[in-house]
Amino acid sequence: MRAIRRFTVRPVLPPALQPLGVLALNLRWSWHPETQDVFDEVDSDLWESTGHDPVRLLGAVGRARLEELATDEGFLARLKVASDDLDAYLTGDRWYQHRVAAGSATTEAGPVAIGYFSPEFGITAVLPQYSGGLGILAGDHLKAASDLGVPIVGVGLLYRHGYFKQALSRDGWQQETYPVLDPDGLPISLLREPDGSRATISIAMPGGPDLLARIWVASVGRVPLLMLDTDVEGNPDHYIDVTDRLYGGNSEHRLRQEMLLGVGGVRALRAYSRITGAPEPEVFHTNEGHAGFLGIERIRELTVAEGGPGLDFDTALEVSRASTVFTTHTPVPAGIDRFPQTLVEQYFGESGATPGVPIDRVLALGAEDYEDGDPSVFNMAVMGFRLAQRANGVSVLHGQVSRGMFNGLWPAFDEAEVPIGSITNGVHAPTWVAREIIELAEAEGADADTDDTDPFFNAVDRVSGAQVWSVKRRLRERLVLDARRRLRRSWENRGSAKAELAWIDGALDPDVLTIGFARRVPSYKRLTLMLRDPARLKALLLDPERPIQLVIAGKSHPADDGGKKLIQEMVKFADDPEVRHRIVFLPNYDIAMALPLYPGCDVWLNNPLRPYEACGTSGMKAALNGGLNLSILDGWWDEWYDGENGWAIPSADGLDDPERRDDLEASALYDLIENEVAPRFYDVDHEGVPTRWVEMLRHTLKSLGPKVLASRMVRDYTLKLYAPAASNARRLNNDFEGARSLADWKQRVKSLWPEVKVEHVESSGVGDAPEVGDVMSVRAFVALGSLTPDDVEVQLVHGKTNGEDELSETRIDTLTVAESYDGGRHRLDGEVTLDHSGAFGYTVRIIPRHDLLVSDAELGVVAMA
Numbered sequence: 001m002r003a004i005r006r007f008t009v010r011p012v013l014p015p016a017l018q019p020l021g022v023l024a025l026n027l028r029w030s031w032h033p034e035t036q037d038v039f040d041e042v043d044s045d046l047w048e049s050t051g052h053d054p055v056r057l058l059g060a061v062g063r064a065r066l067e068e069l070a071t072d073e074g075f076l077a078r079l080k081v082a083s084d085d086l087d088a089y090l091t092g093d094r095w096y097q098h099r100v101a102a103g104s105a106t107t108e109a110g111p112v113a114i115g116y117f118s119p120e121f122g123i124t125a126v127l128p129q130y131s132g133g134l135g136i137l138a139g140d141h142l143k144a145a146s147d148l149g150v151p152i153v154g155v156g157l158l159y160r161h162g163y164f165k166q167a168l169s170r171d172g173w174q175q176e177t178y179p180v181l182d183p184d185g186l187p188i189s190l191l192r193e194p195d196g197s198r199a200t201i202s203i204a205m206p207g208g209p210d211l212l213a214r215i216w217v218a219s220v221g222r223v224p225l226l227m228l229d230t231d232v233e234g235n236p237d238h239y240i241d242v243t244d245r246l247y248g249g250n251s252e253h254r255l256r257q258e259m260l261l262g263v264g265g266v267r268a269l270r271a272y273s274r275i276t277g278a279p280e281p282e283v284f285h286t287n288e289g290h291a292g293f294l295g296i297e298r299i300r301e302l303t304v305a306e307g308g309p310g311l312d313f314d315t316a317l318e319v320s321r322a323s324t325v326f327t328t329h330t331p332v333p334a335g336i337d338r339f340p341q342t343l344v345e346q347y348f349g350e351s352g353a354t355p356g357v358p359i360d361r362v363l364a365l366g367a368e369d370y371e372d373g374d375p376s377v378f379n380m381a382v383m384g385f386r387l388a389q390r391a392n393g394v395s396v397l398h399g400q401v402s403r404g405m406f407n408g409l410w411p412a413f414d415e416a417e418v419p420i421g422s423i424t425n426g427v428h429a430p431t432w433v434a435r436e437i438i439e440l441a442e443a444e445g446a447d448a449d450t451d452d453t454d455p456f457f458n459a460v461d462r463v464s465g466a467q468v469w470s471v472k473r474r475l476r477e478r479l480v481l482d483a484r485r486r487l488r489r490s491w492e493n494r495g496s497a498k499a500e501l502a503w504i505d506g507a508l509d510p511d512v513l514t515i516g517f518a519r520r521v522p523s524y525k526r527l528t529l530m531l532r533d534p535a536r537l538k539a540l541l542l543d544p545e546r547p548i549q550l551v552i553a554g555k556s557h558p559a560d561d562g563g564k565k566l567i568q569e570m571v572k573f574a575d576d577p578e579v580r581h582r583i584v585f586l587p588n589y590d591i592a593m594a595l596p597l598y599p600g601c602d603v604w605l606n607n608p609l610r611p612y613e614a615c616g617t618s619g620m621k622a623a624l625n626g627g628l629n630l631s632i633l634d635g636w637w638d639e640w641y642d643g644e645n646g647w648a649i650p651s652a653d654g655l656d657d658p659e660r661r662d663d664l665e666a667s668a669l670y671d672l673i674e675n676e677v678a679p680r681f682y683d684v685d686h687e688g689v690p691t692r693w694v695e696m697l698r699h700t701l702k703s704l705g706p707k708v709l710a711s712r713m714v715r716d717y718t719l720k721l722y723a724p725a726a727s728n729a730r731r732l733n734n735d736f737e738g739a740r741s742l743a744d745w746k747q748r749v750k751s752l753w754p755e756v757k758v759e760h761v762e763s764s765g766v767g768d769a770p771e772v773g774d775v776m777s778v779r780a781f782v783a784l785g786s787l788t789p790d791d792v793e794v795q796l797v798h799g800k801t802n803g804e805d806e807l808s809e810t811r812i813d814t815l816t817v818a819e820s821y822d823g824g825r826h827r828l829d830g831e832v833t834l835d836h837s838g839a840f841g842y843t844v845r846i847i848p849r850h851d852l853l854v855s856d857a858e859l860g861v862v863a864m865a
Ligand SMILES: *Cc1c(COP(=O)(O)O)cnc(C)c1O
Pocket: 131, 132, 133, 134, 136, 518, 519, 520, 589, 590, 591, 594, 615, 616, 617, 618, 619, 621
């Protein structure tokens, strides 16, 4: 019999145990082992069987046990310690309060709040609202912001089914299920109006009633995460389904979700501030293009909304842009969200989500009006760039690739000047580092919770090789046991009888070199590269002296049969009785699996097609646990591989033939494992410690540890993007005079730009045989028409040249006005010292100049000599 409706009854805790309820509802427990210990003590078996879920644990534990705990002095004392610790964590001053909030002699006060929008958030396994790296990154961003005291408010959706759960059929084909999540059983609470009724936001829909959404709040330490949910009475069924699942459905479904996230998200933030008194965000961060409609809603607020300032569109655009940061996450063109323009027209037209905002202006923001663009398409990344004054990729290499990919938006500028920077991703150490590793360093007197993380990582030098190695063995063993448990469940699922599964007790070995490979399965990540030469892989797995074992996991997008085929190929290989004790595919990769997986691996393998891995973060989590990376030089590894902290698989990325490229790269991978990795792992001293391996492990922790942290990443975002965006925004928001004059100035400069010309350039000071150290003087005669020298910057751009006179490694000096003539003509002078030998070239150009511009390319116009 099936229930027609279900809900979860929350337990009533005895008064003495009330703090347990508070601890369960703040997700900080998920990165605080001492709080987890308290839950474990409530009922160890239930803690395990609920998969470490405090809300379910408290719902399942019986009255008798609760009453017993309520009078257990020892337990109450430990509960008080955890509860006091949470209070102190939530209220004390942290990095942001010390360093940023109030500003300094040289910097303004930091933003009072930042809205961080993302389609998915991976915070803990018990709030499954993520599919992969993007969500985990967003979760880590919030956690690190909380640790640092950065006043972020997260904004996302609550999907009733989250992402799918993965299982395997008998013949290795991915099976998807979508269990219903009951919000009452999740660690979230409903945002309510002061009168107790639920707070809702609504969005006008074309040809239907308004779409309603309620707002759930998850507490991620100090950071609130607002999650919109359309499962409310009053919505017709097809509206209720808007938040059914993550990344499912057709274009229209996706558009509705993104409209809810962007437009509804801003409205949810407003409701949250109105109800709780929390400050309104001064900065909005769009984590990937999906949330981009937030900019349209902010323009509506500033232009036509009742009670708003009633600005014109262009002024509102400047205000909104100045306070928006956009992060792009994919160098794979197919990974970018694009909608039919007609669909956007329908949903953002006069009877749509943002009435009063002219639809032609909305469409122009997402138009691919550049070479090779598709005129029928609305591109969310393109809108992201146009609605954000600051934009970044997620590793140095990805920044560079993105500048190439989006150069079409700034066609007058070279790739290097495209205004997309980079901040390399990081991972939240308190979540991802095994407790045993943190305790090793703490035993040496190192403190994990400080702003300067170097001493923590350097402590590894004071730990003996034998100690390091015994901890690594323990972590490997934990992974082996977890993998066997998962393997057994999977085989039972696939229809095997218990009696057939005795071999699983011998699957994997806690003393064998363990290589991990877990990630989503889009084709560019090449799950099956290692199967290129099955005989060679088999030989590595079964080597009598120096065997390796492989732990593999990953979900394929439900609509991607190609990915499912790769999984099947992998599963079939791993099913072979000859090798199944050395290679396993574990279904349903998620945070719960990831937590013991990273620490248990000796080597983390990553073999994407360069340069399609924007950053990659799993290798960072492995590194923080003393794992060595074995990876193609892509994403973060391209930036931080130093020759000693792991291995680089040579990439054949110049090669056009993909088959040959795979052959070459796979063969290089086998060679590395056979000749470098395995010999080093098995080269042990008299205590059984592989001393050279442990040296590499120490070097990995010291060199990569401080860099790969999410706290480093969030500090970078705060200092390089959020704080400057807030200062610019304040200058524009001050009665909006700044924004009006900036918008007017931009229009004026753009319309008068055709008059701007470099008429003539003279140089002197270098003769027929220029030498290093010579000083070249340059005079430029320019015509500015009706613009003044204050409106522009005249630049001397110089650098190396090639055979085609292309400038590279350019540097820019500003020329200064020496003389002005009638008719808007001026002479500007400057000089440059020739400081390197070889081919030198220069040119002169004019660009618009305004205090509130962030990049030279912002207006997209330039006048060249
Ligand atoms: C870290 C992580 C990812 C992302 O890993 P990438 O290396 O970026 O592909 C995906 N899923 C889970 C569960 C993770 O923990």
